[in-house]
Amino acid sequence: MKVTGVGASEGVVVGSVFVHTGGGPEPERQKISEDAVEEELGRFRRAVEAVVAKLSETAQRLETSGNANEAAIFEAHVELAEDPELASGVAERVRDLQSPEAAVLAVGEEYAGVFAAMEDEYMAARADDVRDVASQIATELMGHGAAGLDALETPSVVVARDLAPSDTARIPKGKALAFVTAKGSKTSHVSIMARSMGIPAVVGVGAALDGVLEARTVAVDGGEGCAIADPDSATVAAFEARAEEMTAKSAALDEYRHVEARTRDGRRIEVAANLGSASETEDALEWGAEGVGLFRTEFLFMERPELPSEEEQYETYGAVAHTFGERPVIIRTLDVGGDKDLPGVDQPAEENPFLGWRGIRMSLDTPSLFKPQLRAILRAGSLGNLKIMFPMVADVEELRAAKAMLAECRGELESEGADVGSVEVGVMIETPAAAICARDLTSEVSFFSVGTNDLIQYTLDADRGNERLRRLQGADHPAVLELIRMTCEAARDGGIWVGVCGEAAGDPALIPRLLELGVTELSMSAPSIPRAKKLVSEL
Ligand code: PEP
Numbered sequence: 141m142k143v144t145g146v147g148a149s150e151g152v153v154v155g156s157v158f159v160h161t162g163g164g165p166e167p168e169r170q171k172i173s174e175d176a177v178e179e180e181l182g183r184f185r186r187a188v189e190a191v192v193a194k195l196s197e198t199a200q201r202l203e204t205s206g207n208a209n210e211a212a213i214f215e216a217h218v219e220l221a222e223d224p225e226l227a228s229g230v231a232e233r234v235r236d237l238q239s240p241e242a243a244v245l246a247v248g249e250e251y252a253g254v255f256a257a258m259e260d261e262y263m264a265a266r267a268d269d270v271r272d273v274a275s276q277i278a279t280e281l282m283g284h285g286a287a288g289l290d291a292l293e294t295p296s297v298v299v300a301r302d303l304a305p306s307d308t309a310r311i312p313k314g315k316a317l318a319f320v321t322a323k324g325s326k327t328s329h330v331s332i333m334a335r336s337m338g339i340p341a342v343v344g345v346g347a348a349l350d351g352v353l354e355a356r357t358v359a360v361d362g363g364e365g366c367a368i369a370d371p372d373s374a375t376v377a378a379f380e381a382r383a384e385e386m387t388a389k390s391a392a393l394d395e396y397r398h399v400e401a402r403t404r405d406g407r408r409i410e411v412a413a414n415l416g417s418a419s420e421t422e423d424a425l426e427w428g429a430e431g432v433g434l435f436r437t438e439f440l441f442m443e444r445p446e447l448p449s450e451e452e453q454y455e456t457y458g459a460v461a462h463t464f465g466e467r468p469v470i471i472r473t474l475d476v477g478g479d480k481d482l483p484g485v486d487q488p489a490e491e492n493p494f495l496g497w498r499g500i501r502m503s504l505d506t507p508s509l510f511k512p513q514l515r516a517i518l519r520a521g522s523l524g525n526l527k528i529m530f531p532m533v534a535d536v537e538e539l540r541a542a543k544a545m546l547a548e549c550r551g552e553l554e555s556e557g558a559d560v561g562s563v564e565v566g567v568m569i570e571t572p573a574a575a576i577c578a579r580d581l582t583s584e585v586s587f588f589s590v591g592t593n594d595l596i597q598y599t600l601d602a603d604r605g606n607e608r609l610r611r612l613q614g615a616d617h618p619a620v621l622e623l624i625r626m627t628c629e630a631a632r633d634g635g636i637w638v639g640v641c642g643e644a645a646g647d648p649a650l651i652p653r654l655l656e657l658g659v660t661e662l663s664m665s666a667p668s669i670p671r672a673k674k675l676v677s678e679l
């Protein structure tokens with residue numbers, strides 16, 4: 141059976157199916173007999189120990205691979221699993237003859253309810269953590285082993301309704317062969333993650349996902365956007381042959397990894413990487429990144445139970461700046477809201493979150509969140525060539541307010557005697573308003589970076605994650621190209637440079653058009669860099 145969706149990350153692969161349901165387990169028994177109470181309590185304690193051991197192992201693995209933020213999630217889960225109140229709540233129910241798996245799910249649900257009802261958004265967000273831990277203990281008790289993505293041992297194709305950044309962060313390195321999801325589009329986060337992991341992905345397959353969920357193996361073509369459930373041997377052979385061909389093609393691009401991209405008429409185009417965490421730095425350099433055109437700082441905030449401190453942010457930004465040395469690293473300030481929730485910040489429910497309190501709007505209204513980040517970036521600026529970039533700006537007033545806060549932080553740091561870097565300022569052009577008013581913005585900044593992912597969705601009124609709106613999700617729409625043209629023209633007249641950090645930057649079909657319009661920097665998922673450099677050198 142063949143299902144089609146959006147080809148979100150190129151490559152072909154055949155592998156066994158690993159279904160990630162994201163839902164909780166169902167208890168297999170509700171009741172136990174009176175004489176089994178002590179034995180069942182013993183089983184519960186052993187299940188907790190087993191879950192704690194697995195969680196600690198994952199935390200340790202993440203810590204040693206440089207993912208301290210992701211490790212913190214698992215450390216917090218260890219504490220929840222060992223919570224004495226959870227144990228006493230379960231013991232009480234088991235003594236009332238409820239099975240331990242039913243008891244732990246019920247107690248977990250009770251606690252989750254208490255957390256969810258809390259005013260504090262951060263505490264409310266803990267509800268999901270409690271549910272997660274309780275369901276891991278219940279799964280262990282039922283003898284199924286952990287069903288989470290962190291338990292993926294055999295390299296497999298991950299099939300899921302949707303995958304959040306925190307899901308993909310749990311996958312052990314090299315264990316996901318591809319993603320197939322019901323939801324999503326080319327610019328949704330699962331697609332961005334697949335491209336930066338260098339694995340194929342077919343997203344937005346909708347209800348057809350059911351056909352893949354029941355398969356044992358699946359052949360995935362992330363370029364064509366199709367997946368074949370339980371392929372026959374001829375299909376497997378054809379896919380394997382294509383995979384080999386693609387590996388050979390990619391090897392042929394190796395010679396472009398470390399060249400400086402220049403068009404045939406001598407125009408220098410900087411090809412940089414988009415990063416979501418400091419742990420991607422080494423890979424990016426290996427792919428030939430000449431800098432970082434977009435460091436998405438929100439992952440540092442979203443994938444962990446508490447907000448990162450100024451010190452921790454300083455260390456993260458500083459590590460990337462230090463590794464890239466002279467080469468530029470653009471740190472984008474926090475861009476949450478819309479589809480990105482932030483634990484620890486009171487985000488009111490909104491009718492239209494994509495048109496709501498997000499990006500720079502939220503940062504400007506929350507100095508307690510924004511100022512530590514600005515201070516961390518300024519301090520890390522002394523360790524390399526850091527630049528700062530503000531997201532979701534709609535007009536010059538917002539940009540000036542953000543710059544005023546940056547200047548305030550600089551003043552504070554200087555009076556404290558801290559080392560501060562020079563740190564150029566840029567702005568993302570990702571709202572139609574910013575593109576239309578680009579002329580007002582040029583005198584305030586050193587560069588523009590076009591965020592085509594959001595610019596497309598706001599120009600064409602088409603949600604970037606909605607699989608039904610494929611026709612309206614490309615940067616080649618004349619309205620989007622016109623806004624990019626206006627942006628480049630304003631930048632040229634204002635004497636500043638323009639980069640693109642949306643997904644269009646790595647799209648071979650769009651690169652020639654972007655360069656024609658005057659773009660001089662392209663920032664993309666690292667594995668796309670060699671192909672982009674080759675293309676540029678042929679133009
Ligand atoms: C964009 O909108 O194009 C962009 C690069 O930002 P993000 O994908 O993180 O919203």
Ligand code: MG
Nearest residue numbers: 570591593594
């Ligand atoms: Mg954006």
